[in-house]
Structures are given as C-alpha cells and as structure tokens.
Amino acid sequence: MMQFVLNGLVLASTIALGAVGLSMTYNILRFANFAHGEVIAIGAYFSLAVVTLIGAGVGSIGPIAFGWPLLVSLPISIFVTSMIILLVDALVFRQLRNKNATRITLIMAAFGLSLMGRSLITLFAGGDPKYYEFSIRKVFELFPGAKIGPDELAVMGIAASAFIGLYFYLSRTIMGKSMRAVAENPVLARINGIDTRQVIRWTWIIGTAFATVGGTFLGHIEQLRPEMGFDLLLLMFAALILGGAGNLYGTVLGAILVGLIDSMSVAIGLSAYRAAVVFMVIMLILLVRPQGLLGEKA
Amino acid sequence: MDFLSLLSFLTFFLIVASVYSVACLGLNMQWGFTGLFNVGVVGFFAIGAYASAILTGPDYPDTLLGGFGLPVIVGFAGAVIAAGLAGLLVGFVTLRLREDFLAISTFGIAISIQLVALNFSRLTRGPDGLYSLPKPFSGVSTSVLVDNLFYLAICAVSIGVVYWGLERMVRSPWGRVLRAIREDETAALALGKNVFRYRLQAFVVGCAVMGLSGALYANFVGFISPQDFIPIFTFQVFIMLIVGGSGNNLGAILGGVVVWALWSGSGALIAGILPPTIQTQAASVRIVLIGLGLVLMLLYRPAGILREKRIVSQEARLPDGVAGGRAAGPGD
Structure with missing residues (x-):
C-alpha cells in the first residue's frame, strides 16, 4: 500500500513539474497547449546533449546517481529550449494572437507543432530509447514494505523546492504579480501599464524551465523517448482540469491525485489501462464538479 | 505504367481517399458547423471499424463476440450505431465542459479507446487484430481491380448518401441553430435554444459518420489492428477539413482527396528518390512538412480551398458579396 503511494508521489512530481507550464499557458495565453509534451521531451534531449558534450557521465552525490554534470546541463538546456520556444511563439502563436485567432485555432496549431516536435x-x-547513464540504482526501505531509491527522493525534493520557489516568485516579485494580473484580467492589466509581451515571454520561459527540469528527471528515472512528453500530456491535462484549470496550486494538488490514481490502477491490476483509468476518474469527478476541485464556479 | 495498373492504382487511391472524406464529413458536422473541437476522431473511427469487423467477420478463437458473418451492409449499419452511441455517451459527459476541456477530454477518450483495442483481447484480439473481414462483391470476379471498382462504387454511394443527408441537415432550421451556436453561444442561449441538446445531436451525427468511415476502411483492408488507430489520423482529418474548407461539405470531400494525394504522393516520392538507409528519417521529415503545412494554412489561408457558403435556408442564399466567407474557427 505505502509502496503505491510512494510510486504515485514520484510520478506526481514529474506530472506537476510539467503541468506548471501547461497551467501557465492556459491561464495567461488562454489555450490548452497540446505541444507542451514536446517541450518536456526537447528539454530532456538537450540535457542529454549537454551531458554527452561534457563527457564526464552524470556524476553522483552520495547515494544519488546524478551529480554536477546533469545539474550543470539543466540551466544550459533550459536556456536553449526557452529560446526555441520563444522563437516558435514569435513565428506562430504571436502571429495567431495578432490575428485574434480563437483558442481553438491556437490549440490546432499546437497540435501541429506537437507532431512536428x-x-x-x-x-x-x-x-x-536513450539514457543519461546505466548504473544500477540502489533502493532502500523508507517505510516497512515500501522501497524507494535516493534518486526518486531527490527528484521529489527538487520538485517541492521548485514549487516553493514558484510560490515566492508569483507572490513577491513584480513580474510574478503581473502574471497573475494578466491571468485575472488582461485588459485591466494592460490599462495599468503592465507590459503584456514581457509577461508572455516570462510565461513561456518559466513553463519551459519547469518542463525541462521535469523532462530531465523523468528521463533520468525512466528513459528518454521522443514520445516521453506526449505520453505524459494526458496525465498533465488531467491534473490541470482536476485542479480547476485557473489555479496553479490546484494543478499541483491535481498532479498528486493523478499520480496516486495512476499507481492505484497498477495496484488493482489495471496497469495496461492506467491512462484510461485516470481519465475516467477525472471524467466522473467533473460530472459532479464541472469546475474542478479548487476551481471557482464560472 | 500501362493503363490497367494505372486504373488499379487510381481505384485504390480513391477508395482510401473516400474513407478519409467520409471521416472529414463527420468532423465537418462537429467542427465546421457547430464549432465542437473533437480531438478524438480516430476513436470513433476505430469503434466503427471494430463494430463492422465483429459483425461481419469470421469466428475467431478465444473471443467473446464474433462469428456472426453478417452481410457487410449490416456491419456498416452496426458501425454507424456503435459510433453514434459512443458519441452520445462521450458527448453527454464532455459537452457540458468548456470548449478546450472538450478538446482535452476527447483526446483522452481516443487514447482510452486505443488502450481497449490493444488490451481487451477477448473482444479485439489485441495487437493480433481482426482478419479475414469480408469485402462485398469480392466473389463476383477473379480480378482484384473489379473487386476494388465495386468497392469504390460503394464508397461513392456512401459519400453521396452522407453528403445528401448532411446538406439536408445543415440547411434546415436545425442547421441554422448549429451555426448560431458556433458563432455566438450566448446569443443562441438568449434566443431560448437548448445549446447543450443541439451540440449533443451534432456531435452524435458526426461520430456516427466517422463510424461509417471506419467500417469502410475495415471491410476494404480486411484486417484491422490497434496500429491502424493512432492519433495522427485525427490530425490528418483536421488538415483535410481545413484545407478543403471547414463548414463546406464539398470542401470536406475535396480536402480528403487533395490532402491524401499530397500525403501518399510525398510518401511515394520519398520511397522512390531517397536511399533506403534514410527512409525512416524521411518519414519524420514528411510529418514535419505536413505539420508545417497545417500551421501555415492556419496563419495564411484559414478559410480553406472552398469557403463556407453563406446560406440562410434551403431555398435562399446570400450573394457572395454579402458578409463574405468565414475563417477556420468559430468567430475567427
């Protein structure tokens, strides 16, 4: 039992890291970004490229099977991936925004970009599949009968601290507050002199940064595949909807629930259907609460 | 290439294009006329294919259902009903949600349907697939070409019937309400229209047509497996509809033929020109180009080849100068 909770929480960390970007584009740019899975994958592959360039393996910190090379690759990979995403925004999404395209047109463009990515x-x-390294990982018993590896624990810790950082960013900095203002009411935000273009730029960068971190550690714990992000997309959307879409904290809560439901579906012998099980549970919840768990009534 | 092989190729090409065109007509009902963004086209296509396969196929060992060996026309009817029922169920749950939630949830449903096709082997035989599906008139002659010409005739009749039916629907008062909902939901609501019910009806009709498309595919190819039902199919159908002209049923049919010609043509070109060692890369390049094509289309020609006609009713239509055509999306 505890084992499945632990597995679920590990999965929840990567879902939550990925879902941040999804939630931010959803609230600030106002469309469901179907290409976000590819942002995760591209970030993970750039990390792999940097790690390969450094050529010193991924190092290790104590019992944890990754060290400075992987951690150094992260900011580089975040930078390169963000630049690509900003270029895509300038070439596609900004053009569509300027033409006042509906959110469905934006979704469709994202759908095409996802396939291209x-x-x-x-x-x-x-x-x-690709791997950062091939070492055999140790696991230890955290609770009686529930094992977890030091890497998984480290990833959970990194995810948790990233969220605490994000919380302070959104509540204490000018840019963070501007973002929340644009999410709340874009017209009013602009009237008050908030530079929407700058807000949009940082929305992409932060979403990409979280996606890159999530993708890199997902690739470290499991493996890197071109579809790694796309396969996570449904779970991230589920977390987003479940949390009430408009609410970043709700998204994190949603990610935890989705991770737990996913590992429970494995526990009851439905591992082949796990994505479908998660999805059906979400649909049932939405029948009762169409606005999501923490969402406000429209 | 001699005349007969050219004719064989053309027949084969047109049959596959017809399958896509029918799916495109179904999507046009949902997206083109009502503004429902269904990302799960392939799911309803798969339900139609499996329904027809189970109804018309031979008895497979170790399956729960099957061995009915019914006529193909019954299979087609079954496909329409099964996909329509699935659409009713899915629509009932998802159409109350916000429009982009609909996109996300239909995406999830398509994935769930594919998981069932892959794992519920007592019904679908999993990755092994269902085989030896009957093709109507295949006993009439020994020539594959004659078989295929017959099948093409069936496809043409199917397209004709679907086109006629959909045109009747969208030009009726009912169809006008759909366009009203697409353009301004609040206004339609204010006029006392039950938006949810109209949407559900349009969604079910569209899904049923997609089911027919799946049945046409299954009984033509004679073998189906979960690999036939991957998300790229949905993407192809969307491109076809947008290229052909969303909101125009002739455009939907045309888009199916044109885009399938480009798609299969580029595939043949890649296979013919490039050395086999880089064929897999070439397949990726093709998808990149198609994706690029869609994005460029959305940016520069969102109305498609054939614009939507501004129709007031079955008898009257606005002259082309009035108000003009509309763009790819609701309220664009």
Missing part, C-alpha cells in the same frame, strides 16, 4: 526529435536523436 516529435518527428524532429526522432529525426535528430533517433526513435530508440
């Missing part, structure tokens, strides 16, 4: 990864990195 996966194919580009396959083109440059190959379709077969």
Whole structure:
C-alpha cells in the first residue's frame, strides 16, 4: 500500500513539474497547449546533449546517481529550449494572437507543432530509447514494505523546492504579480501599464524551465523517448482540469491525485489501462464538479 | 505504367481517399458547423471499424463476440450505431465542459479507446487484430481491380448518401441553430435554444459518420489492428477539413482527396528518390512538412480551398458579396 503511494508521489512530481507550464499557458495565453509534451521531451534531449558534450557521465552525490554534470546541463538546456520556444511563439502563436485567432485555432496549431516536435526529435536523436547513464540504482526501505531509491527522493525534493520557489516568485516579485494580473484580467492589466509581451515571454520561459527540469528527471528515472512528453500530456491535462484549470496550486494538488490514481490502477491490476483509468476518474469527478476541485464556479 | 495498373492504382487511391472524406464529413458536422473541437476522431473511427469487423467477420478463437458473418451492409449499419452511441455517451459527459476541456477530454477518450483495442483481447484480439473481414462483391470476379471498382462504387454511394443527408441537415432550421451556436453561444442561449441538446445531436451525427468511415476502411483492408488507430489520423482529418474548407461539405470531400494525394504522393516520392538507409528519417521529415503545412494554412489561408457558403435556408442564399466567407474557427 505505502509502496503505491510512494510510486504515485514520484510520478506526481514529474506530472506537476510539467503541468506548471501547461497551467501557465492556459491561464495567461488562454489555450490548452497540446505541444507542451514536446517541450518536456526537447528539454530532456538537450540535457542529454549537454551531458554527452561534457563527457564526464552524470556524476553522483552520495547515494544519488546524478551529480554536477546533469545539474550543470539543466540551466544550459533550459536556456536553449526557452529560446526555441520563444522563437516558435514569435513565428506562430504571436502571429495567431495578432490575428485574434480563437483558442481553438491556437490549440490546432499546437497540435501541429506537437507532431512536428516529435518527428524532429526522432529525426535528430533517433526513435530508440536513450539514457543519461546505466548504473544500477540502489533502493532502500523508507517505510516497512515500501522501497524507494535516493534518486526518486531527490527528484521529489527538487520538485517541492521548485514549487516553493514558484510560490515566492508569483507572490513577491513584480513580474510574478503581473502574471497573475494578466491571468485575472488582461485588459485591466494592460490599462495599468503592465507590459503584456514581457509577461508572455516570462510565461513561456518559466513553463519551459519547469518542463525541462521535469523532462530531465523523468528521463533520468525512466528513459528518454521522443514520445516521453506526449505520453505524459494526458496525465498533465488531467491534473490541470482536476485542479480547476485557473489555479496553479490546484494543478499541483491535481498532479498528486493523478499520480496516486495512476499507481492505484497498477495496484488493482489495471496497469495496461492506467491512462484510461485516470481519465475516467477525472471524467466522473467533473460530472459532479464541472469546475474542478479548487476551481471557482464560472 | 500501362493503363490497367494505372486504373488499379487510381481505384485504390480513391477508395482510401473516400474513407478519409467520409471521416472529414463527420468532423465537418462537429467542427465546421457547430464549432465542437473533437480531438478524438480516430476513436470513433476505430469503434466503427471494430463494430463492422465483429459483425461481419469470421469466428475467431478465444473471443467473446464474433462469428456472426453478417452481410457487410449490416456491419456498416452496426458501425454507424456503435459510433453514434459512443458519441452520445462521450458527448453527454464532455459537452457540458468548456470548449478546450472538450478538446482535452476527447483526446483522452481516443487514447482510452486505443488502450481497449490493444488490451481487451477477448473482444479485439489485441495487437493480433481482426482478419479475414469480408469485402462485398469480392466473389463476383477473379480480378482484384473489379473487386476494388465495386468497392469504390460503394464508397461513392456512401459519400453521396452522407453528403445528401448532411446538406439536408445543415440547411434546415436545425442547421441554422448549429451555426448560431458556433458563432455566438450566448446569443443562441438568449434566443431560448437548448445549446447543450443541439451540440449533443451534432456531435452524435458526426461520430456516427466517422463510424461509417471506419467500417469502410475495415471491410476494404480486411484486417484491422490497434496500429491502424493512432492519433495522427485525427490530425490528418483536421488538415483535410481545413484545407478543403471547414463548414463546406464539398470542401470536406475535396480536402480528403487533395490532402491524401499530397500525403501518399510525398510518401511515394520519398520511397522512390531517397536511399533506403534514410527512409525512416524521411518519414519524420514528411510529418514535419505536413505539420508545417497545417500551421501555415492556419496563419495564411484559414478559410480553406472552398469557403463556407453563406446560406440562410434551403431555398435562399446570400450573394457572395454579402458578409463574405468565414475563417477556420468559430468567430475567427
């Protein structure tokens, strides 16, 4: 039992890291970004490229099977991936925004970009799974009968501290407050002199940064595949909807629930259907609460 | 290439294009006329394919249902009903949600349907798939070409019937309400229209048509497995509809043929020109180009080849100068 809770929480950390970007584009740019899975994958693959360039393996810190090379690769990978995403925004999404395209047109463009992104990864990195390193990982018993590896614990810790950082960013800095203002009411925000373009830029950068961190550690715990982000997309959307879409804290709560439901579906022998089980549970919850768990009534 | 092989190729090409065109017509009902963004087209296509396969196929060992060996026309009817019922169930739950939640939830449903196709092997035989599906008129002649010409005729009749039916629907008062909902939901609501019910009806009709498309595919190919039902199909159908002209049923049919010509043509070109060692990369390049095509289309020609006609009723239509055509999306 405890084992499944632990597994669920590990999955929840990567879902939550990914869902931050999804939630931010949803609230500030106002569309469901179907290409966000590819942001995760691209970030993870750039980390792999940097780690390979450094050529010192991924190092280790005590019992944890990753060290400075992987941690150094993160900011570089975040920078490169953000630049790509900002370029895509300038070439596609900004053009569509300027034409006052509906959110469905934006979703459709994202859908096309998602397909392109996966194919580009396959083109440059190959379709077969990749790994940062091949060491055999140790696990230890955290609770009686529930094992977890030090890497998984570290990833959970990193995710948790990233969220605490995000909380302070959104509540204490000018840019964070501007973001919340634009999410609340874009017209009113602009009237009050908030530079919306700057807000949009930082929305993409922060979403990409979280996605890159999530993708890199997902790749470290499991493996890197071109579809790694796309396969996570449904779970991230589920977390977003469950949390009430408009609410970043709700998204984190949603991610934890989705992770737990996912590992419970494995526990009751439905591992082949796990994505479907998560999805059906979400649909049932939405039948009762169409606005999500922490969402406000429209 | 001699005349007969050209004709065979053309027949084969047109049959596959017809399958896409029918799916495109179904999506046009949902997206083109009502503004419902269904990202799960492939799911309803799969339900239609499996329904027809189970109804018309032979008896497979170790399956719960099957061995009915019913006529293909019954299979088609079953596909329409099964996909329509699935649409009713899905629509009932999801159409109350916000529009982008609909996109997300239909995406999830398509994935769930594929998981069932892959794992519920007592019904679908999992990855092994359902085989030996009957093709109507295949006993009439020994020539594959004649078989396929017959099948093409069936496809043409199907497209004709669906086109006629959909045109009747969208030009009726009912169809006007759908467009009203697409353009301004609040206004439609204010006029006392039950928006949810109209949406549900349009969604079910669209899903049923997608089911027919799946049945046409299954009984033509004769073998289906979960690999036939991957998300890229949904994407293809959307491109076809947008290229052809969203909100125009002739455009939907045309888009199916044109885009399938580009898609299969580029595939043949890649297979013919490039050395086999880089064929897999070439397949990725093709998808990148198609994705790029969609994005460019959304940016620069959102109305498609054939614009939507501004129709007031079955008898009267506005002259082309009035108000003009509309763009790809609701309220664009």
